[in-house]
Amino acid sequence: MASLELGSLSIRSYAFEMVISEIQQRLLPLLSSVAGKADGVLDLQDVFRRFSFDHICQFSFAFDPGCLQLSLPISDFAVAFDLASKLSAERAITASPLIWKIKRIFNIGTEKKLKEAIKLVNVLAEQVIDHRRNMGFSTQKDLLSRFMGTVNDDRHPDVESAIRDESDRIMGPTQELASFEQMREMHYLQAAMYESMRLYPPVQFDSKFTQEDDVLPDSTFVRKGTRVTYHPYAMGRMERVWGPDCLEFKPERWLQNGVFTPENPFKYPVFQAGPRVCLGKELALAEMKSVALSLIRRFDIQVATPGQTQRFAPGLTATLRGGLPVLIRDRRA
Numbered sequence: 001m002a003s004l005e006l007g008s009l010s011i012r013s014y015a016f017e018m019v020i021s022e023i024q025q026r027l028l029p030l031l032s033s034v035a036g037k038a039d040g041v042l043d044l045q046d047v048f049r050r051f052s053f054d055h056i057c058q059f060s061f062a063f064d065p066g067c068l069q070l071s072l073p074i075s076d077f078a079v080a081f082d083l084a085s086k087l088s089a090e091r092a093i094t095a096s097p098l099i100w101k102i103k104r105i106f107n108i109g110t111e112k113k114l115k116e117a118i119k120l121v122n123v124l125a126e127q128v129i130d131h132r133r134n135m136g137f138s139t140q141k142d143l144l145s146r147f148m149g150t151v152n153d154d155r156h157p158d159v160e161s162a163i164r165d166e167s168d169r170i171m172g173p174t175q176e177l178a179s180f181e182q183m184r185e186m187h188y189l190q191a192a193m194y195e196s197m198r199l200y201p202p203v204q205f206d207s208k209f210t211q212e213d214d215v216l217p218d219s220t221f222v223r224k225g226t227r228v229t230y231h232p233y234a235m236g237r238m239e240r241v242w243g244p245d246c247l248e249f250k251p252e253r254w255l256q257n258g259v260f261t262p263e264n265p266f267k268y269p270v271f272q273a274g275p276r277v278c279l280g281k282e283l284a285l286a287e288m289k290s291v292a293l294s295l296i297r298r299f300d301i302q303v304a305t306p307g308q309t310q311r312f313a314p315g316l317t318a319t320l321r322g323g324l325p326v327l328i329r330d331r332r333a
């Protein structure tokens with residue numbers, strides 16, 4: 001059902017139009033409002049988090065939490081949702097599942113906080129559903145959306161200009177936002193997006209439990225019930241998989257004669273591989289490209305703390321510890 005829904009052109013266009021509207025109505029005005037100001041440092045990670053939260057709610061529930069309005073309001077729903085995701089993910093990194101299970105039984109520590117956060121998410125979700133029922137909306141499938149933007153930093157000025165050159169060639173210099181069709185022609189942008197997720201996969205690792213005894217391709221025996229984890233973050237940085245330049249950010253590795261050429265998904269399992277591959281992949285890519293392109297064409301964005309090593313924070317999806325503070329200049333000013 002989800003496959004049919006997410007594969008349908010009308011659903012994709014509907015989601016894409018929503019993204020375009022959020023970019024035009026909220027994202028660009030917000031960045032313009034701080035551009036060029038001496039104290040105009042903005043946490044881009046927080047901006048993207050708000051953007052994707054607004055989008056998920058609008059797309060899934062036809063409810064607009066308005067997190068990206070100019071005043072950057074704090075949504076209880078978003079805070080509780082983020083906390084619940086973070087604490088759920090932390091269960092996976094405790095030394096033994098017994099620890100969190102005992103905490104849950106006695107309702108203490110992180111398990112107490114998790115229970116409270118989930119309760120708040122449920123209360124708010126029920127309010128949204130009631131509101132929609134009263135307004136007589138038709139039901140839609142709940143969809144999960146994740147979004148991670150790529151910003152070119154000082155180390156890759158050539159990547160930023162290559163994206164601008166390519167988009168100028170396809171859209172001309174003045175058109176503000178690219179259409180779905182125009183973006184399909186942007187092979188370099190697609191390559192940069194894939195390269196960014198090779199080094200910074202939104203889902204860093206993912207586990208499965210074997211239903212039967214099995215043998216891995218390298219002859220390792222795996223007993224029924226074993227937890228098996230694949231790790232896109234580690235795989236993206238392995239010389240054996242990507243060659244001696246594996247740690248370099250090189251969109252060109254995805255291009256053959258200027259045409260984007262995908263890799264085997266088992267080598268690049270960012271969206272997983274096989275029968276349970278991510279169903280929202282195409283939609284997610286179109287949305288991320290659209291946001292990244294709209295910002296790169298309109299603004300010069302510089303990381304506010306250059307030289308500082310960026311570190312991942314654990315969670316269901318990857319985030320940067322301390323956010324991503326940036327300085328913004330409007331290229332049209």
Ligand code: HEM
Pocket residue numbers: 002006143144145146147148201202203206207269270271272275276277278279280281283284
């Ligand atoms: C960059 C963004 C995204 C990444 C990296 C990503 C990655 C993944 C991964 C790794 C899985 C496998 C999870 C597992 O089985 O344990 C998955 C599953 C899934 N994703 Fe995504 N995803 C993204 C965006 C989206 C979006 C935007 C949607 C929906 C609009 C979506 C819908 C789904 C669905 C429905 C599944 C379950 C597929 C199944 O089990 O058959 N994803 N995704």
